[in-house]
Amino acid sequence: MKQYIITFFLLTLITLPIKAQINFDEIEVSLLTCEQGDEIYTLFGHTAIRINNTQDNTDIVFNYGLFDFNAPNFIWRFTLGETDYQLGATTYIHFLSEYQYYNRSVWEQVLNLTASEKEKLIFLLEENYKPENRIYRYNFLYDNCATKPRDIITTSIEGTITYQGSLNETFRSLIHKHTKDYPWSTFGMDLCLGKSVDNPVSINESMFSPIYLMKHFNNAMITDTNQQQRLLVKKTHTLYHAQHETKKSHLPSPFLSFSFLFLIVLSISILGVNNNKSYWGIDLILLFLFGIPGVIIAFLSFFSTHPGVYPNYLLLLLNPLHLLALPFIIKRIKKRKLSYYLTTYCILLTFFIVLSPLFLQRFNLAMLPLALCILTRGINHIILYRKAK
Numbered sequence: 001m002k003q004y005i006i007t008f009f010l011l012t013l014i015t016l017p018i019k020a021q022i023n024f025d026e027i028e029v030s031l032l033t034c035e036q037g038d039e040i041y042t043l044f045g046h047t048a049i050r051i052n053n054t055q056d057n058t059d060i061v062f063n064y065g066l067f068d069f070n071a072p073n074f075i076w077r078f079t080l081g082e083t084d085y086q087l088g089a090t091t092y093i094h095f096l097s098e099y100q101y102y103n104r105s106v107w108e109q110v111l112n113l114t115a116s117e118k119e120k121l122i123f124l125l126e127e128n129y130k131p132e133n134r135i136y137r138y139n140f141l142y143d144n145c146a147t148k149p150r151d152i153i154t155t156s157i158e159g160t161i162t163y164q165g166s167l168n169e170t171f172r173s174l175i176h177k178h179t180k181d182y183p184w185s186t187f188g189m190d191l192c193l194g195k196s197v198d199n200p201v202s203i204n205e206s207m208f209s210p211i212y213l214m215k216h217f218n219n220a221m222i223t224d225t226n227q228q229q230r231l232l233v234k235k236t237h238t239l240y241h242a243q244h245e246t247k248k249s250h251l252p253s254p255f256l257s258f259s260f261l262f263l264i265v266l267s268i269s270i271l272g273v274n275n276n277k278s279y280w281g282i283d284l285i286l287l288f289l290f291g292i293p294g295v296i297i298a299f300l301s302f303f304s305t306h307p308g309v310y311p312n313y314l315l316l317l318l319n320p321l322h323l324l325a326l327p328f329i330i331k332r333i334k335k336r337k338l339s340y341y342l343t344t345y346c347i348l349l350t351f352f353i354v355l356s357p358l359f360l361q362r363f364n365l366a367m368l369p370l371a372l373c374i375l376t377r378g379i380n381h382i383i384l385y386r387k388a389k
Contacts, residue, residue: 022053022055023055023115024115024116024118024119024122025115026053026054026055027051027052027053027054027055027118027122028050028051028052028054028110029049029050029051029052029110029111029113029118029121029122030049030050030052030108030109030110030111031047031048031049031050031108031109031111031149031153031213031214031217031233032047032048032049032050032061032095032106032107032108032239033045033046033047033106033107033108033109033210033211033213033214034046034047034048034099034104034105034106034107034210035099035104035105035106035242036104036178036211037102037104040182040185042104043178043179043182043185044178044209044210044211045178045209045210045211046063046065046145046146046210047064047065047145047146047149047150047210047213047214048061048062048063048064048065048095048145048149049061049062049063049121049125049149049152049153050062050092050108051122051125052092059091059092059093060089060090060091060092061089061090061091061092061095062087062088062089062125062128062129062149063087063088063089063090063095063145064085064086064087064088064136064144064145064148064149065085065088065144065145066085066086066087066088067083067084067085067086067138071084079299079300079304080303080304080305081139081304081305081306082137082305083137083138084135084136084137084138085135085136085137085138085144085145086134086135086136087125087128087129087133087134087136087148088134089129096239096240099240100240103242103243103244104240104242105238105240105241105242106238106239106240107214107236107237107238107239108236108237108238108239109214109217109218109233109235109236110233110234110235110236111153111232111233111234112222112230112231112232112233112234113156113157114158116158117156117157117158118156120155120156121152121153121156124152124155124156125152128152136148139306139307140208140306140307140308141171141197141205141208141307141308142205142208142307144208145210146207146208146209146210146213147207147208147213149213150207150213150217157222158224158225159222159223159224159225160222160223161220161221161222161232162220162221162222162223163203163204163216163219163220164216164219164220164221165203165216165219166203167200167201167202167203167206168200169200169201169206170197170198170199170200170201170362171193171196171197171198171199171201171205171208171308172190172193172197172198172362174201174206174208174209174212175189175193175197178209178211183253183254183255184251184253184254186364187254187364187366190362190363190364191293191296191297191314191318191364192296192297192300192309192312193308193309193312194301194308194309194310194311194312194313194314194361195311195312195313195359195360195361196307196308196310196311197308198360198361198362203216217232217233218233218236220232220233253366254364254366255365255366255368255369257366258366258369258370258373259369261369261370261373262369262370262372262373262376265282265286265373265376265377266372266376268282269376269377269379269380272380272384273380273383273384276384276387278333278334278336278380278381278384280330280333280334282377283329283330283333283342283377283381284326284330286373286374286377287322287323287325287326287329287374288322288323288326290317290318290319290322290370290374291318291319291320291321291322291323291326292323293318294315294318294319294320294321294322294323295320295323297312297314297315297318298315298319298320300312301315311361312361313359313361314361314363314367316348316349316352317349317352317367317370317371317374319345325341328341329341329342333381336384336385336388337385338381338382338385339381342377342378342381343378343382345374345378346374346375346378346379349371349374349375349378350375352371353368353371353372353375
């Protein structure tokens, strides 16, 4: 989501003036949806709430996506799932101008709320904006800059909201739709996310994405306490339409990169068998490179509070135990002895390659050539061991 950073004085200076005798019918409440950006933390877009009060010419945007990247231990706390975000407020002109500057489209959905519903919503926003209330514990899938506006709008409505249509998606498939032009970002997220993100999601859960929040709001119906129905969105229009050039990545995809690596490993292994040499240096590099991400995945799986990271069956391939076993593996390989660790690992990899399509966890296709790299080296050493006997 968009982590929209504004200066501290705006956070403390801007408030929403509410007069004692205010006509809430004259206030326009809108949901703003902002297009994704190119940075990884902007790939999912952003959501905000606009309160346009024409009576006193105040036009304020409330935004639940503020964070301080320079806060102490930010990366560590984010990894643990202990990142704090906060509600901020800025003028509409300031909000829109930043998205114009970064060339990101902004859409507005004017909400079809009654005067009393607007009054309640504004009251809740003011309460949330108080210094003691504005900070909240961020959760990528369940409590973010899109779900917060949805929840506060839902709470303000005197009745219930019904969303139209059906959804056949998972968290992972929705994430892939946002990152389809960024294959390395897709690969990185697939590494960190485990089995649970492959479960089907409800319409409500899909609204962790600002784009899907906008989509489902567009056709939603309100049923009030008198069983009268009305559309949630009164009108929709584009506030800023960005012009984009076709994006072309100059980097090869993860699958292509790791396939090339596999061809190199295969060639070295064939050469080693023909020359009766182990070329153990390639094993040292591979197992070290496979162990490092294994440490990250294991940490996320067992220590992080992030949803969706446990269980992660990629630990079958990328395992931190490689780093501990590495000296013993290399020692046996250099002596032309069978490495029981590597042999067992290759058996697991065989099951991984054959059975992964049947697993409940969806793996990135780039994992296949990576698995084949280690499997090839394992077979190589078994052949050399048998030749030595």
